Amino acid sequence: MTTSNRTFALVTGATNGIGLELAKCFANDGYDLLIVSRGSGLEETCEMLEGYGVTVTTCAADLTRSDEVDKVCQAVTDSGRTLDAAALNAGIGLGGAFVDGTALEDEFSLIQINVMSTVQLTKRLLPAMVERGEGKLLLTSSISGTTPIPFEAIYGASKAFINSFFYAVRNEIQGSGVQMTLLLPGPTETNFFHRAGQDETEVGAMEKFDPADVARDGYVALMSGHDTAYGGGHSVEYEAEVLNRMESELQKAQRHRLISAPGSAKGSR
């Protein structure tokens, strides 16, 4: 089979965690890949994914910068390929008190990658899919988008944005033939919490879901035409769809601070 006959997918944040596992799902199904992260680990990940017998290209881009997001779009264009699927997955967390804790520049970086890069990539990539009348777009959100998260205030808000954005755009393009799927993982065993400075929180220290299972849930939903997937299974779905719809924002925030407050990890109390 020639390369151009194979399907082609973009995965951002593909060098670790959920994105790496999503990339493996695509590769396992014979998708050629364009994988994105800031750079470290890209070549090793590329080699590993090529072991699935697919062609993998890399794009080193810092998605906190709009000009670097454009580099990703350019890499898609330069590939000369039809983009059959995209998993806009790269994102970061940030733990700490909003007052006298977190730095505004870090919060702006989080908004840039979690919100702005997702909007920019969707804006650039979705129209061609809609015009063709086919394509698959997965957005990695979080169960955190269904509740306020004290001590992760900007993270929770960024994922609430993604949820609202997803449902609005999905509605606008319904009937176009393009599949949009929202992945809302629960706490997953990746570098995420450590990088966010949350090792001393209960949510950072607790046992978490396997990123391979989470990615598989999202991938299967995308491929089978489901709008949402709750990576991590029924407990995550229950929290998002039942608990977080029944309780007030005040109640949810109070419940969540028990696991997200600095020092809430059992060993550090």
Ligand SMILES: NC(=O)c1ccc[n+]([C@@H]2O[C@H](COP(=O)([O-])OP(=O)(O)OC[C@H]3O[C@@H](n4cnc5c(N)ncnc54)[C@H](OP(=O)(O)O)[C@@H]3O)[C@@H](O)[C@H]2O)c1
């Ligand atoms: N882990 C969880 O519990 C959890 C739960 C719900 C939702 N999520 C969401 O799942 C997604 C993936 O998170 P993860 O848990 O897999 O995290 P992770 O293990 O830290 O992986 C993050 C990936 O994104 C890349 N990345 C980070 N900053 C970047 C930047 N500025 N520009 C480009 N790429 C960047 C990383 O590579 P480099 O650092 O090398 O660039 C890495 O490939 C995120 O959107 C996150 O919000 C995670």
